Amino acid sequence: xxxxxVNHSPxxxxxAVLIGFSIGSPRFLTPQNAVNLLTxxxxxxILAAGMTWVLVTSGVDLSAGSLMFLVAAxxxxxxxxxxxxxxxxxxxxxxxxxxxxxxxxxxxxxxASPFIVTLASLFLLRGAGLWFSRTRAMNLPEAFSRxxxxxxxxxxxxxWVAGVVVLVLYWLQTHTAFGRQCYAVxxxxxxxxxxxxHVRAALMKTYALSGxxxxxxxxxxxxxxxxxxPTFGKDREFDAIAAAVLGGASLFGGRGNVxxxxxxxxxxxxxxxxxxxxxxxxxxxxxxxxxxxxxLAMLFDGLRRRQLVQSARTMRWNVEGxx
Amino acid sequence: xxxxxxxxxxxxxxxxxLSCGAPTNQPDQTTIGVAFxxxxxxxxxASLDAMKAELAKHDVRVLEAVADGDPNRQLEQxxxxxxxxxxxxxxxxxxxxxxxxxIRAANKANIPIVLYNRGPGEGAGPCVTVVADNRAITxxxxxxxxxxxxxxxxxxxxxxxxxxxxxxxAIERREGFDEAISESNGAVEVVARVPTVWxxxxxxxxxxxxxxxxxDIEFIFSSSDFLFPSIVAALKNAxxxxxxxxERHVVLGGFDGDATAYRMLQDxxxxxxxxxxxxFECSQAVDAVLKMSRGETVEPVLxxxxxxxxxxxxxxxxxxxxxxxxxxxxx
Numbered sequence: 001x002x003x004x005x006v007n008h009s010p011x012x013x014x015x016a017v018l019i020g021f022s023i024g025s026p027r028f029l030t031p032q033n034a035v036n037l038l039t040x041x042x043x044x045x046i047l048a049a050g051m052t053w054v055l056v057t058s059g060v061d062l063s064a065g066s067l068m069f070l071v072a073a074x075x076x077x078x079x080x081x082x083x084x085x086x087x088x089x090x091x092x093x094x095x096x097x098x099x100x101x102x103x104x105x106x107x108x109x110x111x112a113s114p115f116i117v118t119l120a121s122l123f124l125l126r127g128a129g130l131w132f133s134r135t136r137a138m139n140l141p142e143a144f145s146r147x148x149x150x151x152x153x154x155x156x157x158x159x160w161v162a163g164v165v166v167l168v169l170y171w172l173q174t175h176t177a178f179g180r181q182c183y184a185v186x187x188x189x190x191x192x193x194x195x196x197x198h199v200r201a202a203l204m205k206t207y208a209l210s211g212x213x214x215x216x217x218x219x220x221x222x223x224x225x226x227x228x229x230p231t232f233g234k235d236r237e238f239d240a241i242a243a244a245v246l247g248g249a250s251l252f253g254g255r256g257n258v259x260x261x262x263x264x265x266x267x268x269x270x271x272x273x274x275x276x277x278x279x280x281x282x283x284x285x286x287x288x289x290x291x292x293x294x295x296l297a298m299l300f301d302g303l304r305r306r307q308l309v310q311s312a313r314t315m316r317w318n319v320e321g322x323x
Numbered sequence: 324x325x326x327x328x329x330x331x332x333x334x335x336x337x338x339x340x341l342s343c344g345a346p347t348n349q350p351d352q353t354t355i356g357v358a359f360x361x362x363x364x365x366x367x368x369a370s371l372d373a374m375k376a377e378l379a380k381h382d383v384r385v386l387e388a389v390a391d392g393d394p395n396r397q398l399e400q401x402x403x404x405x406x407x408x409x410x411x412x413x414x415x416x417x418x419x420x421x422x423x424x425x426i427r428a429a430n431k432a433n434i435p436i437v438l439y440n441r442g443p444g445e446g447a448g449p450c451v452t453v454v455a456d457n458r459a460i461t462x463x464x465x466x467x468x469x470x471x472x473x474x475x476x477x478x479x480x481x482x483x484x485x486x487x488x489x490x491x492x493a494i495e496r497r498e499g500f501d502e503a504i505s506e507s508n509g510a511v512e513v514v515a516r517v518p519t520v521w522x523x524x525x526x527x528x529x530x531x532x533x534x535x536x537x538x539d540i541e542f543i544f545s546s547s548d549f550l551f552p553s554i555v556a557a558l559k560n561a562x563x564x565x566x567x568x569x570e571r572h573v574v575l576g577g578f579d580g581d582a583t584a585y586r587m588l589q590d591x592x593x594x595x596x597x598x599x600x601x602x603f604e605c606s607q608a609v610d611a612v613l614k615m616s617r618g619e620t621v622e623p624v625l626x627x628x629x630x631x632x633x634x635x636x637x638x639x640x641x642x643x644x645x646x647x648x649x650x651x652x653x654x
C-alpha cells in the first residue's frame with residue numbers, strides 16, 4: 001500500500017488538490033475553469049518538460065527564466081521594429097537552443113558544474129535582456145498577442161502548442177536511443193560511458209532541448225500577456241523545478257518523465273494557484289499552501305529514492321544468496 | 324624574474340587603466356553615492372534618470388550602484404561608498420529591515436544618508452526618508468474610481484491586485500484601498516484579492532481566474548501600473564475591456580503613473596491613476612543629502628503627496644505624470 005502511494009504520489013497529489021478545491025468552491029471544477037487551467041498551465045508545462053529532461057541527466061537549468069526573458073525581449077524588439085510576427089517569433093525562438101548548446105558545451109566538454117554554469121547564465125541572460133530592452137516595458141502588436149486567444153477545434157492555441165511539445169518530447173524520451181541514454185547518464189555517467197553511451201553528446205542535446213523549451217514557453221506566455229516587462233520570466237526556473245519534481249523527476253537524476261510526470265507537476269502547481277484565486281483565499285495563505293505542496297513532493301521523492309536503494313540491496317542479496 | 328615580468332606588466336597595465344578610467348573631478352567637488360536596489364521596472368529607470376539630472380544641476384559627482392535585488396550586495400556597495408569617503412549617500416532599499424545596517428554604517432562614518440521610496444524599520448538610526456504617501460494616494464485614487472461609477476447599481480463587485488507582501492509600499496497601498504472601500508457605504512464588495520508578487524504572469528492568471536469565478540466584477544484596482552498589460556489581456560479575453568461610457572466598461576484604477584497608464588488614460592480606458600511625483604521626490608532627496616552634507620538639519624520624513632490623475636484633469640496635470648514624459652520619448 002505504502003509502495004503504491006509513493007509510486008503514484010504525483011497523480012494522487014493532483015487528484016487530492018483537485019478534490020480539495022472542488023469542495024472549497026463549486027466554481028473550481030467547471031469545464032470553463034478546466035480550459036482556463038490548461039491555458040494558464042501551457043507555458044509552465046513546456047518549461048517543466050524541458051526541466052525534466054535536464055533533471056533526468058542529474059543536471060539543473062537555473063537559467064530557464066532569464067532565457068525566457070531574453071527571448072521575449074528579442075521578440076518584442078523585433079515586433080516594435082515592424083518585423084512580421086511569425087518571423088520575429090521564429091528568430092527569437094532560435095536564441096533558446098543556441099544558449100542551450102552553449103550551456104551544454106561548458107558542462108559536457110569543459111566539465112563545469114551545471115549549477116554554476118546555469119547560475120552564471122541566470123544573471124548574464126537577464127542582464128543581456130535588460131540591456132537589450134533598456135529596462136522598458138514593451139506592448140506588443142495585436143497581430144501577435146491575438147495568437148494567445150485563438151482557438152483551434154475549440155481548444156486554445158497555447159494548449160495545442162504545449163500538447164505538441166509534450167508529445168514530441170515524450171516520443172523522444174520513450175522511443176529513441178537518445179532518450180534512454182539520458183536516463184543512463186543521469187543514473188550513473190561512468191557506467192553509461194563504459195556501456196558506449198556518448199555522454200557529452202547526450203548532455204549537449206539535453207541542454208539544447210531545455211533551451212528550446214524555455215524559448216517556446218516564453219513565446220507561449222508572451223502571446224497571452226501581450227507585453228514584455230523587465231520582470232518577465234523571473235523565478236520561473238524554480239516553478240519549473242518544483243513542477244518537474246512534483247511530476248516524479250528526481251533531483252538526483254535517472255528518474256522522471258515528460259508524460260505524464262511533467263504535465264501532472266505543472267498542472268498541480270497551476271491548480272493550486274487557480275484554486276486559491278477562485279476561493280478568494282487570504283493572500284498570506286498562498287506561499288504556505290504552495291510550500292506545503294512542494295514539501296510533499298520532496299518528501300515523496302526522498303521516499304521513492306529510499307525504496308529504490310532498498311530494492312537494489314534486496315536484489316544484490318538475492319543474487320549473492322543464489323551464488 | 325622572468326616569471327614575475329608578465330605579472331608586473333599586467334599590474335602596471337591595470338593601474339594605468341584604472342587611473343585613466345576614473346572620472347576626473349575637481350578637488351572640492353561634492354560626491355554622492357547613489358545605490359538602487361533594482362532597475363527592473365520603468366519606475367526605477369525613470370527615478371535614476373531624474374536623480375542623475377537633479378544631481379547634475381548641482382554639479383555633483385555621482386557614484387552609481389545597482390544591487391539587482393540583493394540586499395547584501397547593496398550593503399557592500401554602501402560600504403564601498405563610505406570607503407571612498409563620499410559626501411552623502413542616497414539609497415533605494417529593497418525593504419525596511421535590510422537597510423538598517425547601511426544606515427548604521429553611514430552614521431558611524433558620519434556620512435548623511437537619504438532613503439528614497441522606502442522607509443526604514445524601527446531602531447534604524449538617523450536618516451532622512453523621501454517617500455510617497457502610498458496609503459493616502461491610493462485612498463484618493465479609489466475614492467475617485469468610486470465617484471466615477473456613482474451611477475452604477477450597488478454594490479459593485481471589485482478586485483484588487485496586491486504586490487509583494489514583503490514590500491511596505493504594497494501593504495500601504497492595500498490599506499489605502501481598504502480604507503476607501505470601507506468608507507464607501509457598501510458601494511463596492513471586494514470579491515477577489517489577487518497576490519501578484521509584482522509578477523505580470525501571476526497577475527494575468529490571477530485576474531483571469533477571478534473573472535472566471537466572479538464574472539460580474541466591474542471594479543479593478545492595481546497596486547502598480549506595470550500590471551496593466553496583464554489586466555488588459557484578461558479583460559479582453561473575457562470581453563470586458565471597453566472604454567469609459569460603454570455599458571460593459573470595467574472601472575479601472577492604478578498606482579505609479581507609468582507610460583502605459585498614461586496611454587490608457589488618453590484612450591479613455593483608465594478611470595484614475597495615483598501618481599508618484601518622481602521629479603519632486605528626486606529633487607527632495609538630492610536637496611536633503613546636500614543640505615545634510617553642509618551640516619544643515621532636515622526633517623526625517625519628506626512625503627510626496629502625489630496626485631490623482633483622471634479623465635477630468637488629465638490635460639492640466641499630465642506634466643506631473645512621469646509616464647507622460649516616458650511615453651513622449653517612445654515611438
